[in-house]
Amino acid sequence: MKLNDIFHETYTALSANKARSGLTILGIVIGISSVIAMVSIGTGASASISSRIESLGSNLIQITPGAQRTQGFGASGGRGNAKTLTTADAEAIAKEVANVAAVDAQVSGRYQVTAKGTNTNTSVTGVTSAYLSVRNVEVAEGTFITDAQNNSAAKVAVLGPTTRDDLFGADATDVVGKSVRIKGVEFKVVGITVAKGGTGFQNQDDIIFIPVKSAQRYFSGDQYLSTIAVQASTQEEMTQVQEDITTLLLSRHKISDPAQADFSAMNQNDILSTASSVTSTLTYLLAAIGSISLLVGGIGIMNMMLTTVTERTREIGLRKAIGAKKKDISTQFLAEAVALTVIGGVIGIALGWLIAYVVNLTGLVTTSVSLSSVILAFGVSAVTGIVFGYYPARRAANLNPIEAMRYE
Amino acid sequence: MIKVDNITKTYGSGDMAFQALKGASFTIKEGEFVAIMGPSGSGKSTLMHILGCLDTPTSGSYFLDGKDVSTLDDESLADIRNEKIGFVFQAFNLLPRTTVLRNVMLPLVYAGVPEEEREKRATQALYAAGLTETHFTHKSNEISGGQVQRVAIARALVNNPSLILADEPTGNLDTKTGDIVLATFQKLNKEHGSTIVLITHEPDVAAYAERIITVRDGAIVSDVKNASQKIHAL
Numbered sequence: 001m002k003l004n005d006i007f008h009e010t011y012t013a014l015s016a017n018k019a020r021s022g023l024t025i026l027g028i029v030i031g032i033s034s035v036i037a038m039v040s041i042g043t044g045a046s047a048s049i050s051s052r053i054e055s056l057g058s059n060l061i062q063i064t065p066g067a068q069r070t071q072g073f074g075a076s077g078g079r080g081n082a083k084t085l086t087t088a089d090a091e092a093i094a095k096e097v098a099n100v101a102a103v104d105a106q107v108s109g110r111y112q113v114t115a116k117g118t119n120t121n122t123s124v125t126g127v128t129s130a131y132l133s134v135r136n137v138e139v140a141e142g143t144f145i146t147d148a149q150n151n152s153a154a155k156v157a158v159l160g161p162t163t164r165d166d167l168f169g170a171d172a173t174d175v176v177g178k179s180v181r182i183k184g185v186e187f188k189v190v191g192i193t194v195a196k197g198g199t200g201f202q203n204q205d206d207i208i209f210i211p212v213k214s215a216q217r218y219f220s221g222d223q224y225l226s227t228i229a230v231q232a233s234t235q236e237e238m239t240q241v242q243e244d245i246t247t248l249l250l251s252r253h254k255i256s257d258p259a260q261a262d263f264s265a266m267n268q269n270d271i272l273s274t275a276s277s278v279t280s281t282l283t284y285l286l287a288a289i290g291s292i293s294l295l296v297g298g299i300g301i302m303n304m305m306l307t308t309v310t311e312r313t314r315e316i317g318l319r320k321a322i323g324a325k326k327k328d329i330s331t332q333f334l335a336e337a338v339a340l341t342v343i344g345g346v347i348g349i350a351l352g353w354l355i356a357y358v359v360n361l362t363g364l365v366t367t368s369v370s371l372s373s374v375i376l377a378f379g380v381s382a383v384t385g386i387v388f389g390y391y392p393a394r395r396a397a398n399l400n401p402i403e404a405m406r407y408e
Numbered sequence: 409m410i411k412v413d414n415i416t417k418t419y420g421s422g423d424m425a426f427q428a429l430k431g432a433s434f435t436i437k438e439g440e441f442v443a444i445m446g447p448s449g450s451g452k453s454t455l456m457h458i459l460g461c462l463d464t465p466t467s468g469s470y471f472l473d474g475k476d477v478s479t480l481d482d483e484s485l486a487d488i489r490n491e492k493i494g495f496v497f498q499a500f501n502l503l504p505r506t507t508v509l510r511n512v513m514l515p516l517v518y519a520g521v522p523e524e525e526r527e528k529r530a531t532q533a534l535y536a537a538g539l540t541e542t543h544f545t546h547k548s549n550e551i552s553g554g555q556v557q558r559v560a561i562a563r564a565l566v567n568n569p570s571l572i573l574a575d576e577p578t579g580n581l582d583t584k585t586g587d588i589v590l591a592t593f594q595k596l597n598k599e600h601g602s603t604i605v606l607i608t609h610e611p612d613v614a615a616y617a618e619r620i621i622t623v624r625d626g627a628i629v630s631d632v633k634n635a636s637q638k639i640h641a642l
């Protein structure tokens with residue numbers, strides 16, 4: 001049989017029972033579109049989580065006081081409670097550890113902040129000038145905190161955009177130069193940072209930056225730090241830098257057993273890999289849900305093909321009697337099954353794409369339909385057709401022509 | 409062209425075994441018009457299935473055009489059916505929801521004949537079977553029973569087979585349309601020299617053939633020339 005004839009037979013057979021063919025195709029459409037939509041949501045969610053973690057800064061290693069915890073998010077729980085890291089530790093890291101691009105020493109706390117007639121409760125973070133590069137922060141207006149202001153413990157502040165809006169109103173101009181009172185102490189606003197977006201875990205816009213020495217002098221009253229953020233020169237050196245910092249701090253704190261460390265050094269890559277393992281599990285889960293509907297669609301095809309073979313038993317007998325070979329019959333039925341899945345696959349890909357697009361519009365997740373997931377879905381649909389069409393097709397091909405023609 | 413020698417056919421096995429053919433032998437020469445007659449259950453269809461390579465004998469030999477076909481496998485039998493034999497069945501001859509023309513072309517589709525040639529040959533066969541162009545594009549369920557049988561004859565002819573086998577081709581037709589179908593066979597036999605084997609249990613139908621083989625209980629009881637062949641012109 002020629003390809004043209006296979007198309008002809010397939011078209012005739014499928015159009016003979018449009019409702020049944022349509023419903024079977026619908027099963028595949030639902031399966032394929034849910035695979036595409038689910039995977040795109042999953043990969044979109046992973047991508048946005050990764051980019052959010054990366055926006056915290058590049059090649060970042062965070063050292064926080066307190067006992068070593070399991071790696072990942074858990075370590076941030078005790079931050080700031082224990083007092084073990086000092087400004088001297090930060091200076092030692094900058095001086096003695098190789099491949100360090102910048103070191104930022106931080107002291108943070110939440111205080112009541114007031115401006116003329118307004119007040120808010122926000123995170124006040126003492127930082128050094130290095131914060132800018134370590135945390136990928138940009139200044140929108142004015143300047144950031146300078147080393148000179150830090151060394152003199154100047155009473156200057158840089159506001160995050162959300163804090164500025166809270167204190168001065170969203171349409172306020174000329175905020176730089178005005179004053180705010182943090183826990184009663186007056187600070188002069190010297191700059192505003194660019195909005196980074198982000199909600200939930202660590203909002204980087206609702207924040208006030210002041211020199212770290214000012215924070216120690218006016219608020220914490222001691223030499224301790226709540227975080228040391230270190231930027232390694234390159235990503236490849238992060239592990240080495242992390243190890244060197246750990247060794248240095250252990251010796252400075254006179255601790256011999258690393259398990260007893262009174263600080264924890266967390267590599268940004270660790271956070272990323274933990275997060276991505278969580279999100280990839282999520283993606284697999286979503287893909288599995290989609291695959292189940294695809295499987296159900298495949299069973300629908302098998303069901304339809306078996307019914308068709310039974311209904312057309314006499315026709316198959318006649319075809320064989322006038323010279324159709326097993327291969328001709330099995331090709332014909334397999335082609336019908338594959339046609340159903342391919343039509344369903346094409347519509348399903350379009351629908352999945354549309355769902356991903358609509359989800360994108362809602363703004364919940366930035367979905368991304370990858371070419372590989374489209375190819376995969378299309379391949380899976382063709383394979384589904386072959387797998388679920390194979391048994392009915394073989395059954396048709398193996399019919400004995402005489403018995404088939406006698407079938408009632 | 410057909411030479412069967414002591415063929416038997418046993419259905420089932422053990423206690424359930426039933427011998428439908430008990431050693432039949434005969435030869436049919438090219439261009440003959442033979443009727444195989446016998447009462448119901450005598451083994452006519454069984455014999456026709458073997459002659460038509462739809463089934464193989466349990467024992468004995470069957471030579472078609474000098475070739476022993478009793479030992480061939482399914483795929484080779486399919487080839488022989490496609491190339492050498494044209495079938496007209498008692499019932500269910502045509503594919504439903506399919507045009508007359510497409511039905512007649514079907515053996516050529518399986519033979520791999522190019523599309524343009526198919527249509528030409530199918531049209532010729534349809535004319536030879538006494539159909540006119542108005543019927544060609546009708547679906548097979550939109551024509552009369554007599555026309556169905558004639559389309560089936562056209563399909564049986566389309567491959568220029570050496571043998572046309574017809575199993576009770578008039579069984580579902582009234583006498584008048586039956587006569588037209590039988591006259592069509594006669595014409596093909598006279599004008600095209602087609603070898604025709606007609607299976608029937610009615611003496612009236614067998615009367616159209618030039619030779620009558622009678623089967624009873626799986627054995628051949630008579631094989632005679634039909635002295636009073638009924639001639640019916642279209």
Ligand SMILES: Nc1ncnc2c1ncn2[C@@H]1O[C@H](COP(=O)(O)OP(=O)(O)OP(=O)(O)O)[C@@H](O)[C@H]1O
Pocket residue numbers: 419420426428446447448449450451452453454455609
């Ligand atoms: N597939 C089969 N399995 C078992 N027995 C069969 C089978 N086919 C036919 N038979 C038996 O073989 C015998 C001959 O059957 P066959 O169909 O050849 O009869 P026939 O002469 O064509 O009869 P009719 O004129 O009624 O069509 C019958 O007794 C039938 O019961």
Ligand SMILES: [Mg+2]
Pocket residue numbers: 452453454
């Ligand atoms: Mg019979």
